[in-house]
Amino acid sequence: MIVMIIVASVLLASISIFQFKNKAKQYHQERLEYKEGAIKENINYVLTNTTYPLTPNNLALIFKDKIHELSDIHNLEINIYDLDGHLLKSSKSRFSIDAAAPPIPKYILKLVQSSIEKRYVDIKNSDGKKNRSSYSLIKDDKFKPLGILNLPYVEDDSYYQTELKNFLIGLAQVYSFMLLVAFAVAYFLSSYITKSLKTISDKLSETSLNQKNEKIVLEASSKEINLLINAYNAMVDELEESALKLAQSEREEAWQEMAKQVAHEIKNPLTPMRLTVQSFQRKFDPNDPNLKQKINDYSETLIQQIDTMSSVASAFSNFASMPAQQDETLNVVEVVELTMEIFNEDYIHFKAEEKEIISKIDRTQLIRIITNLVKNAIQAFPENQENKAVCVNIKKVFDNVIITVADNGIGIAAADFNRIFEPKFTTKSSGMGLGLGIIKNIIENYKGTINLESQKGKGTTFTVSLPITNK
Numbered sequence: 001m002i003v004m005i006i007v008a009s010v011l012l013a014s015i016s017i018f019q020f021k022n023k024a025k026q027y028h029q030e031r032l033e034y035k036e037g038a039i040k041e042n043i044n045y046v047l048t049n050t051t052y053p054l055t056p057n058n059l060a061l062i063f064k065d066k067i068h069e070l071s072d073i074h075n076l077e078i079n080i081y082d083l084d085g086h087l088l089k090s091s092k093s094r095f096s097i098d099a100a101a102p103p104i105p106k107y108i109l110k111l112v113q114s115s116i117e118k119r120y121v122d123i124k125n126s127d128g129k130k131n132r133s134s135y136s137l138i139k140d141d142k143f144k145p146l147g148i149l150n151l152p153y154v155e156d157d158s159y160y161q162t163e164l165k166n167f168l169i170g171l172a173q174v175y176s177f178m179l180l181v182a183f184a185v186a187y188f189l190s191s192y193i194t195k196s197l198k199t200i201s202d203k204l205s206e207t208s209l210n211q212k213n214e215k216i217v218l219e220a221s222s223k224e225i226n227l228l229i230n231a232y233n234a235m236v237d238e239l240e241e242s243a244l245k246l247a248q249s250e251r252e253e254a255w256q257e258m259a260k261q262v263a264h265e266i267k268n269p270l271t272p273m274r275l276t277v278q279s280f281q282r283k284f285d286p287n288d289p290n291l292k293q294k295i296n297d298y299s300e301t302l303i304q305q306i307d308t309m310s311s312v313a314s315a316f317s318n319f320a321s322m323p324a325q326q327d328e329t330l331n332v333v334e335v336v337e338l339t340m341e342i343f344n345e346d347y348i349h350f351k352a353e354e355k356e357i358i359s360k361i362d363r364t365q366l367i368r369i370i371t372n373l374v375k376n377a378i379q380a381f382p383e384n385q386e387n388k389a390v391c392v393n394i395k396k397v398f399d400n401v402i403i404t405v406a407d408n409g410i411g412i413a414a415a416d417f418n419r420i421f422e423p424k425f426t427t428k429s430s431g432m433g434l435g436l437g438i439i440k441n442i443i444e445n446y447k448g449t450i451n452l453e454s455q456k457g458k459g460t461t462f463t464v465s466l467p468i469t470n471k
Contacts, residue, residue, distance in 0.1 A: 035076055040149065042073070043063075043138060054140040054141075056147055059089065059146055060080075060089045063080055078150075081103070083145055085105075085106070086103050087103070108120060109148075112135050112136070118136060118145075119135065121133070129154055131152065132152075132154075132155065133151070134149075134151045134153070135149070136149050280298050325362045326362050327361055328360065328361070328363060329359070329360050330361065333355065334356065335367065336366070336394055339367045339370045347390060349389070349391050349392070352393070353396070354396050357394070359466070359468040359469055361446065365442045369439045369464060370403070373464075374392065374405060376436070377405055377409065378390065378407075380459075380460060381407070388408070389407065392404070396468070404463050406462075407459050407461075409459055409460060410456070411454045411457055412452070412460055421440045443466065446466050446469075448465050
């Protein structure tokens with residue numbers, strides 16, 4: 001309704017302006033034609049009663065005084081030119097020091113001569129005003145051309161502009177009042193109609209899969225709204241049932257995956273332990289003079305594998321007991337920069353394109369992401385590599401904070417790209433490969449992404465994108 005009123009007011013104002021302009025244009029055109037007709041009748045009268053021979057050369061003598069009388073009568077400037085376009089007589093006052101008046105342009109002379117009415121109106125804009133200048137032939141009683149009559153006419157639209165302004169002001173007042181009435185009616189109608197809808201909207205905004213949702217207890221006056229309430233309550237029942245099934249399914253899948261990972265990681269140290277024991281059985285000699293040293297070597301090998309199994313158990317324990325997110329509003333740039341200070345390697349460089357990027361995030365988990373990626377980058381260098389470089393960059397792109405960790409280490413084979421974030425996969429000779437899996441879970445919990453670009457022998461770049469949240 002309000003939009004229709006605005007559109008109608010704009011349309012009516014546009015049509016009114018267009019009509020006023022056309023009316024003013026028509027008025028000036030008709031007024032100039034009327035003035036020209038009256039002046040030409042007076043000119044014909046003068047030509048009929050003059051004692052001078054009717055020749056082009058005598059026009060200046062014939063209208064020597066009469067041209068001023070005609071100009072005063074009709075309140076309009078009058079110019080008379082010869083047939084070549086040179087000024088013969090003008091009602092405009094001139095001084096002897098004035099420059100000679102310019103002749104009529106040749107194209108206007110041609111247009112006057114070629115037109116059926118032997119008349120042409122030249123229209124020009126000057127200083128914001130439209131100037132009309134009519135040119136027509138002056139003929140004797142035998143219709144022989146004697147000269148050219150020129151009537152300059154300046155359009156004065158002040159009257160129409162005042163009328164238009166007053167009309168538009170009145171129109172604006174009427175439509176402003178209508179808009180106020182429409183706003184008032186719309187407000188009361190929306191308050192009455194949307195009262196129940198607001199209750200439903202509030203409940204919908206609070207609905208979540210991770211919590212128990214309350215049903216709407218409301219009896220609305222509208223049948224459609226009651227149907228909507230019933231549909232929402234039915235959805236709450238289905239959502240609660242789906243949440244229970246999903247939670248049970250996720251727990252089962254998590255335990256299955258955990259069991260696979262534990263079995264995989266424990267098998268790794270068990271295999272060398274089995275081989276060591278079998279080798280010791282085959283080669284055991286009680287009389288061997290190096291028996292004590294061999295037993296020590298055997299024991300150290302077993303202890304190393306046992307330590308590996310212990311670290312596996314500790315890592316899975318930490319993985320399973322990852323703390324809940326404790327989000328806080330912080331400067332991401334500052335936290336990342338402080339995290340970089342724990343690394344002493346001089347080949348690690350940090351660069352930030354923004355001084356501060358404010359977002360709501362768990363400080364501990366952000367630190368965990370950075371330290372894990374930087375440690376992986378450090379471990380990507382072979383011991384004999386000389387020119388090492390790890391570059392950590394942070395910037396803001398639209399509503400996301402982008403963190404890149406790049407190294408020029410050994411790189412990752414393309415075949416391993418799809419497996420690099422698996423909790424049980426690692427390309428290093430030590431460790432269990434849980435780090436990237438953990439931080440991937442952290443990043444995805446924030447609706448972010450982590451991407452990998454790598455080339456074997458040239459280096460690896462990890463790109464983390466986290467949405468900026470200030471709510």
